Amino acid sequence: MSNIVDRLTDVVGTDRILSSSTISERVTSFWNDTPMRGTALVFPQTTEEVARILECCNRENQPVITHGGLTNCVAAAEPAAGDVIVSLEKMNRIIEIDAIGGTAIVEAGAILQNVQEAVAEQGLRFPLDLGARGSCTIGGNISTNAGGINVLRYGMMRNLVLGLEAVLADGTIISSMNRMLKNNAGYDLKQLFIGTEGTLGIVTRAVLRLFPQPASRHSALVAMRDFEDVSRFLLTLQKQLAGSLCAFEIMWGDYYAAVTDDGGHRAPLSRDYPFYVVFEAEGSDPDSDSRRFELVLENALADSLIVDAVIPKSEAESRQVWNIREEFDAILEPEPVYLYDVSLPIREMASYVENVKANVRNRWPNGCCYTIGHVADGNLHFFVAPNEEGDFHDDSDACVYEPLAEVGGSVSAEHGIGTEKIKWLPHSRSETEINLMRVMKQSIDPNNILNPGRVLAPGGH
Numbered sequence: 359m360s361n362i363v364d365r366l367t368d369v370v371g372t373d374r375i376l377s378s379s380t381i382s383e384r385v386t387s388f389w390n391d392t393p394m395r396g397t398a399l400v401f402p403q404t405t406e407e408v409a410r411i412l413e414c415c416n417r418e419n420q421p422v423i424t425h426g427g428l429t430n431c432v433a434a435a436e437p438a439a440g441d442v443i444v445s446l447e448k449m450n451r452i453i454e455i456d457a458i459g460g461t462a463i464v465e466a467g468a469i470l471q472n473v474q475e476a477v478a479e480q481g482l483r484f485p486l487d488l489g490a491r492g493s494c495t496i497g498g499n500i501s502t503n504a505g506g507i508n509v510l511r512y513g514m515m516r517n518l519v520l521g522l523e524a525v526l527a528d529g530t531i532i533s534s535m536n537r538m539l540k541n542n543a544g545y546d547l548k549q550l551f552i553g554t555e556g557t558l559g560i561v562t563r564a565v566l567r568l569f570p571q572p573a574s575r576h577s578a579l580v581a582m583r584d585f586e587d588v589s590r591f592l593l594t595l596q597k598q599l600a601g602s603l604c605a606f607e608i609m610w611g612d613y614y615a616a617v618t619d620d621g622g623h624r625a626p627l628s629r630d631y632p633f634y635v636v637f638e639a640e641g642s643d644p645d646s647d648s649r650r651f652e653l654v655l656e657n658a659l660a661d662s663l664i665v666d667a668v669i670p671k672s673e674a675e676s677r678q679v680w681n682i683r684e685e686f687d688a689i690l691e692p693e694p695v696y697l698y699d700v701s702l703p704i705r706e707m708a709s710y711v712e713n714v715k716a717n718v719r720n721r722w723p724n725g726c727c728y729t730i731g732h733v734a735d736g737n738l739h740f741f742v743a744p745n746e747e748g749d750f751h752d753d754s755d756a757c758v759y760e761p762l763a764e765v766g767g768s769v770s771a772e773h774g775i776g777t778e779k780i781k782w783l784p785h786s787r788s789e790t791e792i793n794l795m796r797v798m799k800q801s802i803d804p805n806n807i808l809n810p811g812r813v814l815a816p817g818g819h
């Protein structure tokens with residue numbers, strides 16, 4: 359047993375550490391089913407244990423990879439054989455829910471869906487929501503500044519975290535568990551750990567912002583003839599559902615057709631429209647909200663803004679509609695399939711998507727490019743499927759990112775950089791911005807032990 363494994367065993371005991379042979383019985387991540395690698399996998403149960411683990415690793419210049427739910431889309435948490443892995447799996451408690459203050463204190467390994475359900479039991483809502491809700495953790499959501507389907511109304515994770523506690527590379531505990539909406543006393547240190555992908559510290563606890571559970575929730579799936587109608591419909595909903603619109607998700611027709619093909623989801627609307635949108639509104643008065651929602655849809659149909667619509671009549675029907683948008687296993691085969699997450703101005707979307715699709719068709723005769731997105735946030739996802747065997751990641755990146763530069767878009771809207779997008783970071787950030795990121799990393803983690811090789815290229819960009 360190596361020295362570092364002995365030291366870590368001293369901290370957590372033999373029950374909460376796995377060696378490399380047992381680690382390899384696990385899969386690497388949600389997206390990568392090869393055996394996981396690593397020299398040791400430790401499961402701390404307290405912030406103090408995390409601090410002692412990092413202190414040991416820092417002393418030995420030992421690289422550490424932090425694990426939440428392993429659902430990130432940018433190969434951010436895939437360890438190398440010599441890495442120590444710190445999993446927050448056992449730090450999953452919901453410590454306190456304060457209905458009056460509108461806050462919840464949770465440990466970083468708490469699963470998002472468990473937090474949503476626990477606060478719902480008290481009539482409250484934690485509005486971050488995404489397809490990986492059953493596996494992703496609050497710590498992972500913080501580190502990636504997760505977005506999801508309700509950003510339109512509630513903002514990204516950054517807007518939903520009031521305070522947090524984190525451990526620095528040298529084991530120092532920074533407790534910044536603020537509960538107030540307003541607190542301008544000096545630097546807002548929590549921001550160092552939100553969206554920085556575990557490169558500046560390990561988040562151990564957080565104070566989350568809660569909202570009242572809405573009394574009504576209505577969703578619909580609609581079809582449109584062209585993208586201009588999609589944008590006009592979004593504007594109409596923003597005006598007519600004033601402030602209650604919380605989700606507006608687009609699916610291009612080829613995506614909808616592929617996931618509702620034989621053996622896939624049931625298609626509530628015909629499968630040959632060019633665009634589909636699933637959207638949701640929340641309100642405080644079920645009867646009048648329902649009338650208003652239906653009226654807005656009737657008017658949009660009468661104006662030919664939408665050409666078809668279905669309103670789910672139960673929670674189960676609503677889930678079926680949302681599953682079309684959120685469960686896309688049908689398009690993940692045959693491998694390889696490359697996933698993208700870009701942002702750009704809404705007015706550029708239609709032509710940009712056409713350019714990407716044309717690039718994919720020109721590069722691979724049988725290639726497909728399925729498109730979905732959080733359109734109101736200017737955020738699109740592509741699944742590029744070459745439908746050929748081989749490693750085409752670089753070619754696929756070029757198909758998506760080259761036209762993005764022309765419209766001033768970002769290579770990462772909500773998934774982060776991880777290891778997968780490192781070389782594209784200079785596409786979206788200037789040299790001075792990247793240099794400042796390096797200065798921050800160097801001063802907070804001088805031995806570069808925390809998630810090394812993530813976000814910033816090891817030898818510079």
Ligand SMILES: Cc1cc2nc3c(=O)[nH]c(=O)nc-3n(C[C@H](O)[C@H](O)[C@H](O)COP(=O)(O)OP(=O)(O)OC[C@H]3O[C@@H](n4cnc5c(N)ncnc54)[C@H](O)[C@@H]3O)c2cc1C
Pocket residue numbers: 388423424425426427428429430431434435446466467487488489490493494495496497498499500501502503504505506507555556557559560561562684772773809812
């Ligand atoms: C089906 C599906 C749908 C998705 N939809 C969305 C979506 O709509 N919007 C969106 O933003 N993302 C989405 N994602 C991506 C993913 O769910 C998010 O990035 C999520 O926030 C990751 O959380 P996690 O717990 O799985 O983190 P992990 O994947 O375990 O880790 C992500 C990063 O955070 C670091 N990290 C994890 N925990 C901590 C911690 N406690 N302290 C410091 N660093 C830590 C890791 O080292 C890694 O760099 C989706 C993924 C899937 C599989």
